[in-house]
Amino acid sequence: MTRVSKRDQIVEAADDLFYRQGFDHTSFADIAGVVRISRGNFYHHFKTKDDILDAVIAARLANTRAMLADWQVQGDSPAARVGAFIDILLTNRDKIERHGCPVGTLATELAKLNHGAQADAAAIFTLFRTWLRRQFDQMGQGARADDLALHLLARSQGIATLMTAYRDPDFLCRERDALHDWLDGLAPPPPHH
Amino acid sequence: MTRVSKRDQIVEAADDLFYRQGFDHTSFADIAGVVRISRGNFYHHFKTKDDILDAVIAARLANTRAMLADWQVQGDSPAARVGAFIDILLTNRDKIERHGCPVGTLATELAKLNHGAQADAAAIFTLFRTWLRRQFDQMGQGARADDLALHLLARSQGIATLMTAYRDPDFLCRERDALHDWLDGLAPPPPHH
DNA sequence: GTCTATAGACGGATAGAC
DNA sequence: GTCTATCCGTCTATAGAC
Numbered sequence: 273m274t275r276v277s278k279r280d281q282i283v284e285a286a287d288d289l290f291y292r293q294g295f296d297h298t299s300f301a302d303i304a305g306v307v308r309i310s311r312g313n314f315y316h317h318f319k320t321k322d323d324i325l326d327a328v329i330a331a332r333l334a335n336t337r338a339m340l341a342d343w344q345v346q347g348d349s350p351a352a353r354v355g356a357f358i359d360i361l362l363t364n365r366d367k368i369e370r371h372g373c374p375v376g377t378l379a380t381e382l383a384k385l386n387h388g389a390q391a392d393a394a395a396i397f398t399l400f401r402t403w404l405r406r407q408f409d410q411m412g413q414g415a416r417a418d419d420l421a422l423h424l425l426a427r428s429q430g431i432a433t434l435m436t437a438y439r440d441p442d443f444l445c446r447e448r449d450a451l452h453d454w455l456d457g458l459a460p461p462p463p464h465h
Numbered sequence: 466m467t468r469v470s471k472r473d474q475i476v477e478a479a480d481d482l483f484y485r486q487g488f489d490h491t492s493f494a495d496i497a498g499v500v501r502i503s504r505g506n507f508y509h510h511f512k513t514k515d516d517i518l519d520a521v522i523a524a525r526l527a528n529t530r531a532m533l534a535d536w537q538v539q540g541d542s543p544a545a546r547v548g549a550f551i552d553i554l555l556t557n558r559d560k561i562e563r564h565g566c567p568v569g570t571l572a573t574e575l576a577k578l579n580h581g582a583q584a585d586a587a588a589i590f591t592l593f594r595t596w597l598r599r600q601f602d603q604m605g606q607g608a609r610a611d612d613l614a615l616h617l618l619a620r621s622q623g624i625a626t627l628m629t630a631y632r633d634p635d636f637l638c639r640e641r642d643a644l645h646d647w648l649d650g651l652a653p654p655p656p657h658h
Numbered sequence: 659g660t661c662t663a664t665a666g667a668c669g670g671a672t673a674g675a676c
Numbered sequence: 677g678t679c680t681a682t683c684c685g686t687c688t689a690t691a692g693a694c
Binding site: 377379426429430 | 487489
Binding site: 664675 | 677678679680681682683684685686687688689690691692693694
């Protein structure tokens with residue numbers, strides 16, 4: 273018995289390949305080659321490619337939830353937690369330059385394929401959106417919180433796209449600083465009585 | 466003799482299909498089906514799929530140059546011309562919601578495929594970047610002009626990505642207004658003596 | 659006869675599905 | 677392991693223009 277179940281190994285390999293190569297461009301053989309499994313055994317776990325996609329999205333949702341919960345505990349203040357979100361652009365810089373943002377690129381690819389899992393992929397965005405909205409709400413932004421969350425998501429996505437196209441470290445630093453300035457410039461919450 | 470050469474018809478059809486379905490997911494048969502020619506005839510015009518991609522990128526470069534030249538003539542001021550750029554998000558709203566931005570999604574897909582034409586695709590971005598830089602320069606932004614151009618490109622790309630994921634008209638309007646506010650808030654050029 | 663455009667068939671490879 | 681479908685790329689054949 274392996275430490276990790278064969279099914280989880282398949283999902284993990286597919287997750288990585290979908291990110292690096294794209295969903296459509298990744299074949300069963302690619303995944304089977306990574307997991308070292310026969311194709312016959314493959315269909316014991318997943319009947320169709322779409323089933324694998326569903327499992328990968330479910331895994332990404334779970335991983336994102338865990339990451340956000342972790343940030344929630346580790347960040348000292350809502351502003352600091354949003355700052356941690358902004359800095360994933362730096363943390364994952366190499367991967368983003370080569371393969372883009374895993375959330376945005378999957379959503380875009382599924383849109384082009386007119387794939388039925390588009391809404392599921394968008395749910396990953398919504399995880400970040402809801403988490404950010406809560407931070408902004410705790411910063412006293414109230415009614416604006418959701419708008420700010422979407423705004424920051426869009427800014428991050430755009431930076432990721434241009435990082436992939438240009439791979440310019442100066443651009444990344446400028447935009448990262450601009451986002452932190454934007455965050456600092458948000459009206460602070462009204463003081464307690 | 467047709468009005469448009471068969472080769473140009475192929476490029477036009479491929480351009481559209483690459484945008485709507487993605488480059489990798491579009492087959493010769495797809496393109497041939499649109500142009501109504503046999504696959505055999507296809508290879509008289511293009512030897513490989515990459516040759517078609519090169520031609521499509523060349524066509525997009527030419528079309529973009531023509532569009533920017535048109536904007537350059539029609540806009541009354543550099544700020545108005547940048548405003549026209551911002552408003553393509555509204556003009557092309559339906560297409561962007563379904564297939565994303567043609568510039569950004571191609572660059573991202575080619576990055577995932579680790580395709581040799583990545584630099585050529587990025588050149589389309591550079592066309593917009595250079596044009597925007599010139600507008601900001603004429604607005605008196607001097608040394609900041611290129612940074613502003615990249616910033617606006619990134620903002621637009623991010624909005625396009627979230628438009629595809631959420632298809633929320635309110636979000637689009639808010640972000641469009643925010644971009645116009647940002648544009649209006651740029652320091653005006655120093656007055657002439 | 660030569661050149662170009664078109665068509666259609668064939669082959670090897672690979673895809674997803676069972 | 678097999679099946680069917682589709683992919684890309686090559687091949688040959690035909691038709692008309694010059």
